[in-house]
Amino acid sequence: MRRSYGKMEATKVLDAEKRKLPSGLVLAVGIAVAVGVQVLSILPVGSTIVRVAIGDFIIPFALLLVAYAYFVAGRRRPNWVVPQIDYALLGFLCLLGVASLIGLYRTDTFIAWAWGPKFIGFGLLLAYFLVGVLVAEAGEHVQKKVVLSYIWTSWIIAALALFRFFVELNGLLLFGYLEFRPIGFSNNPNAFAFLLGTALLLQIFAFPRSSTKLRLASAVGLAIISATLFLIASRSVYLGLIFTAPAIIYFWRRLDWPVILCAASLVPFIVVATTSNYDLFVDMLVTDSAIAHQRAIIAEIPLSYATRDSIVVDGGVASRWETMLMAFGIWRETPIFGVGLGGFMHYYAQIHDGANFALHTSGIWLLTETGLVGLFYFLAIYIAFTLKNFKCANSNDSNLHTAVFCILLFSMGASIGTEIIYQRQLWLLVGLTAAHQGAWRISVASQSSKSA
Numbered sequence: 001m002r003r004s005y006g007k008m009e010a011t012k013v014l015d016a017e018k019r020k021l022p023s024g025l026v027l028a029v030g031i032a033v034a035v036g037v038q039v040l041s042i043l044p045v046g047s048t049i050v051r052v053a054i055g056d057f058i059i060p061f062a063l064l065l066v067a068y069a070y071f072v073a074g075r076r077r078p079n080w081v082v083p084q085i086d087y088a089l090l091g092f093l094c095l096l097g098v099a100s101l102i103g104l105y106r107t108d109t110f111i112a113w114a115w116g117p118k119f120i121g122f123g124l125l126l127a128y129f130l131v132g133v134l135v136a137e138a139g140e141h142v143q144k145k146v147v148l149s150y151i152w153t154s155w156i157i158a159a160l161a162l163f164r165f166f167v168e169l170n171g172l173l174l175f176g177y178l179e180f181r182p183i184g185f186s187n188n189p190n191a192f193a194f195l196l197g198t199a200l201l202l203q204i205f206a207f208p209r210s211s212t213k214l215r216l217a218s219a220v221g222l223a224i225i226s227a228t229l230f231l232i233a234s235r236s237v238y239l240g241l242i243f244t245a246p247a248i249i250y251f252w253r254r255l256d257w258p259v260i261l262c263a264a265s266l267v268p269f270i271v272v273a274t275t276s277n278y279d280l281f282v283d284m285l286v287t288d289s290a291i292a293h294q295r296a297i298i299a300e301i302p303l304s305y306a307t308r309d310s311i312v313v314d315g316g317v318a319s320r321w322e323t324m325l326m327a328f329g330i331w332r333e334t335p336i337f338g339v340g341l342g343g344f345m346h347y348y349a350q351i352h353d354g355a356n357f358a359l360h361t362s363g364i365w366l367l368t369e370t371g372l373v374g375l376f377y378f379l380a381i382y383i384a385f386t387l388k389n390f391k392c393a394n395s396n397d398s399n400l401h402t403a404v405f406c407i408l409l410f411s412m413g414a415s416i417g418t419e420i421i422y423q424r425q426l427w428l429l430v431g432l433t434a435a436h437q438g439a440w441r442i443s444v445a446s447q448s449s450k451s452a
Helices: 002-019 023-036 054-072 085-107 112-137 140-169 189-206 212-232 235-250 257-275 278-285 287-298 306-311 316-331 343-351 362-396 399-414 424-432 447-451
Strands: 040-045 048-053
Touching (some): 023 054, 023 112, 048 054, 085 112, 085 362, 112 140, 112 424, 140 212, 140 257, 140 399, 189 212, 316 343, 362 399, 399 424
Antiparallel strands (some): 040 048
């Protein structure tokens, strides 16, 4: 009897091991999403422009893995860093659904661009969040490799952007007139700059320092990203970096200063070599006082590049300020629940002869269209994530938690000038630190693979 009982127990353990999700499969999906989230294409759906990332096509398979890990673990929820955060996020999704119905009721029209993607799109963001959680459940070695793939992809994309800028600025046009943009963000420089900003913060805190070659590559990659950010000249991202500065100073002991100083010394050379115009380089430092000169130079570029719209000041700040004041006026009508998703665009079109304009400030958008309820609900979730990452960064000396904490501060600052909530990469990165390992059944790689 004892032998048969022992065999039954051994069989159960073996069956449990077989049902575990292989960490290698989680790693492959995590890398595919981390790379794919950075490559977007623009698809016109009727009169609506929809941005689709390559990562979106991988999400269904990734969600199947999440469901498998959940059910194999006996429907056990992850060990959340922020307790009950899954219910809180689902609650916010339901709140957006209610706001969409309010918007439809108030405007009496179906405005797909204004509220459809904002409601449906948040569900997609939660899917990216769950992919990050799945990677976190697979262990630290999988987390590190996914983060590395994210950083390396940003290096390549930034280098492509510099090359494209050099080609267009010098009129070489090796491939003729091309509509395709290798970076995928060319019609939205703020979004592209935000992507590179997250990669920059990940790199200065979470990049490995195990060898001289890696540190040298880190310095070059950091310089490429920094130079590209400088050329994009996104004021929203500059605000984000200002918000992040106190945290970087606080965690200054964790920085690899030789790598950072080496990268800083390379940035001017990369910018000058890319622009091939020292006057333009100097003018970028004093953008507002050199508008006319920049317009004269950039008007000669035959193809529009992301930097063209951002370097040439075209009243973007003035238009944002005007819409913010208008949004406050609309919000006063229904301060508790807002005017509903799509409500601002409806009122804006009435005043401006049918012209459409979206709110570019995340907080003002939430306040106007979801009211005080939506704004404080989302702020509670966001602040909880931020404080928990700060606590983990301090207590565990975790470089990844430190990087994500800085990214959350960075996003807060950047959201003043542009919409940040719907950036896919933000939710993927937050998911990486949202749960502790151990709730789901994922096989652990061998010791040799861990040390690789």
